[in-house]
Amino acid sequence: MSEHSKFLLADSQIPSVWVNVLPSLPEPMDPPLHPGTRAPLTPQDLLPLFPMELIEQEFSPKPLIDIPGEVMDIYRLWRATPLYRARRLEKLLDTPAHIYYKYEGTSPAGSHKPNTAVPQAYYNKRAGIKRLATETGAGQWGSALSLACQLFGMECTVYMVRVSYDQKPYRRMMMHTWGAEVFASPSEHTHAGRGVLAATPDSPGSLGIAISEAVEDAATHDDTNYALGSVLNHVMLHQTVIGQEAKLQMEQAGEEPEVVIGCFGGGSNFGGLALPYVLDRLAGKGPRIVAVEPSACPTLTKGTLTYDYGDTAKLTPLLKMYTLGHDFMPPGIHAGGLRYHGASPLLSHLLKLGQIEAKSYRQLPVFEAALSFARTEGILPAPESAHAIRAAVDEALLAREEGRARVILFCLSGHGHFDLSSYESYLTGQLQDYEYAGQDVARALAGI
Ligand SMILES: Cc1ncc(COP(=O)(O)O)c(C=O)c1O
Numbered sequence: 001m002s003e004h005s006k007f008l009l010a011d012s013q014i015p016s017v018w019v020n021v022l023p024s025l026p027e028p029m030d031p032p033l034h035p036g037t038r039a040p041l042t043p044q045d046l047l048p049l050f051p052m053e054l055i056e057q058e059f060s061p062k063p064l065i066d067i068p069g070e071v072m073d074i075y076r077l078w079r080a081t082p083l084y085r086a087r088r089l090e091k092l093l094d095t096p097a098h099i100y101y102k103y104e105g106t107s108p109a110g111s112h113k114p115n116t117a118v119p120q121a122y123y124n125k126r127a128g129i130k131r132l133a134t135e136t137g138a139g140q141w142g143s144a145l146s147l148a149c150q151l152f153g154m155e156c157t158v159y160m161v162r163v164s165y166d167q168k169p170y171r172r173m174m175m176h177t178w179g180a181e182v183f184a185s186p187s188e189h190t191h192a193g194r195g196v197l198a199a200t201p202d203s204p205g206s207l208g209i210a211i212s213e214a215v216e217d218a219a220t221h222d223d224t225n226y227a228l229g230s231v232l233n234h235v236m237l238h239q240t241v242i243g244q245e246a247k248l249q250m251e252q253a254g255e256e257p258e259v260v261i262g263c264f265g266g267g268s269n270f271g272g273l274a275l276p277y278v279l280d281r282l283a284g285k286g287p288r289i290v291a292v293e294p295s296a297c298p299t300l301t302k303g304t305l306t307y308d309y310g311d312t313a314k315l316t317p318l319l320k321m322y323t324l325g326h327d328f329m330p331p332g333i334h335a336g337g338l339r340y341h342g343a344s345p346l347l348s349h350l351l352k353l354g355q356i357e358a359k360s361y362r363q364l365p366v367f368e369a370a371l372s373f374a375r376t377e378g379i380l381p382a383p384e385s386a387h388a389i390r391a392a393v394d395e396a397l398l399a400r401e402e403g404r405a406r407v408i409l410f411c412l413s414g415h416g417h418f419d420l421s422s423y424e425s426y427l428t429g430q431l432q433d434y435e436y437a438g439q440d441v442a443r444a445l446a447g448i
Helices: 052-058 070-075 085-094 114-126 140-153 162-167 169-177 191-199 207-219 233-255 268-282 345-352 363-379 383-402 420-427 438-446
Strands: 016-018 064-066 083-085 098-103 131-136 155-162 181-185 225-227 259-261 287-292 304-309 320-324 355-359 407-412
Touching: 016 233, 016 268, 052 114, 052 233, 064 181, 070 114, 083 140, 083 233, 085 098, 085 363, 085 383, 098 233, 114 131, 114 140, 114 233, 114 259, 131 207, 140 155, 140 169, 140 383, 155 162, 155 169, 155 207, 162 169, 162 181, 162 420, 169 181, 181 207, 191 207, 207 225, 233 268, 259 268, 259 383, 268 287, 268 345, 287 383, 304 345, 304 438, 355 363, 355 383, 363 383, 363 420, 383 407
Parallel strands: 098 407, 131 155, 131 225, 155 181, 259 287, 259 407, 287 355
Antiparallel strands: 016 064, 083 098, 304 320
């Protein structure tokens, strides 16, 4: 085993394909349904929103999909991302466990989101689309797409959840710097937004509302398409560069993970790291795989697996997924990127099949782990990513109790440089725990 703390790859080792688990599933997924007719969706149904090449990826039977050269050229700006062994954190925890983390915060936007923003902008540009509309929660996805559109000479419109718009002015300025226009959602720019504002003028917004606005914007403008930063199969596919690189780097470290962990909002950083390992499991030998979500938005741990809309205004197709109900109004907890009512249908399916596990944490223990990490490893994590740190720390503490080494790998999906107001709240004792109650879940699900 190597004594190194940092495992790097050469440009020539950056994956040149995305790996697709769809053809390896032991049971096929239930298809998405048309929101009007409720018939299984056809590729043509999605054309008002997405270019055909992305639609094909959404349903692709191919196990490997080549990454286009122009996308590779941009990936090389920051990929391959580093894998670290958290030796100082291990020491603090006095654990025999070996903790590794794949750090996606080295991208220009500061998270894993550009891994899919870049190919999405690329395929839209090739289809002759001039502008992309999207939503953003924490601001990470909006920044990633703003960057990608800028690099391909496209326009970008971002509907940013009101509470994040107010909490994170610098994320907004980052998007402006990369040339995007940004509206606080709910906004006056769409029918969906005006409807919410009429009913609740001081609405803090939600990802579900912002998605409705972006989808409406795209569907009502011929030169504009919609881009989603998580949930859909093609997004999971693009993110598999994370897990493919991590496998090479773990090989360099001379170790195999026993457990693989990622925080879970819609599932893309988690899926990106986990899906290459899911293929190992499906072939008979692979690690435990754990998704970590906030107790304030417990989609996988308290939601129901059923058909639901991806947005509040019921404009999107019906997806078979774990959901808290499309009109779920999340509390304004700080991990803005983990406040989505639904989940990736692919990862929902794998959870149902027992291939992955899910757990939830309240935000105070999450921030406690974030601080331990920042004070030992140096990197100030995004509050979303800190959920994965919490779970990794608990696995390491369990290893200490059992007196047994175990190899833990987690995804550190982004840095928290634009989340310092959350850190301030935590450090000044103002951050409160919130757990979404059972009766709230029942009420939200009754609306499905
Ligand atoms: C740093 C970071 N991690 C994780 C997430 C959650 O998204 P996903 O579950 O798609 O990875 C977000 C979303 O904005 C994010 O900004």
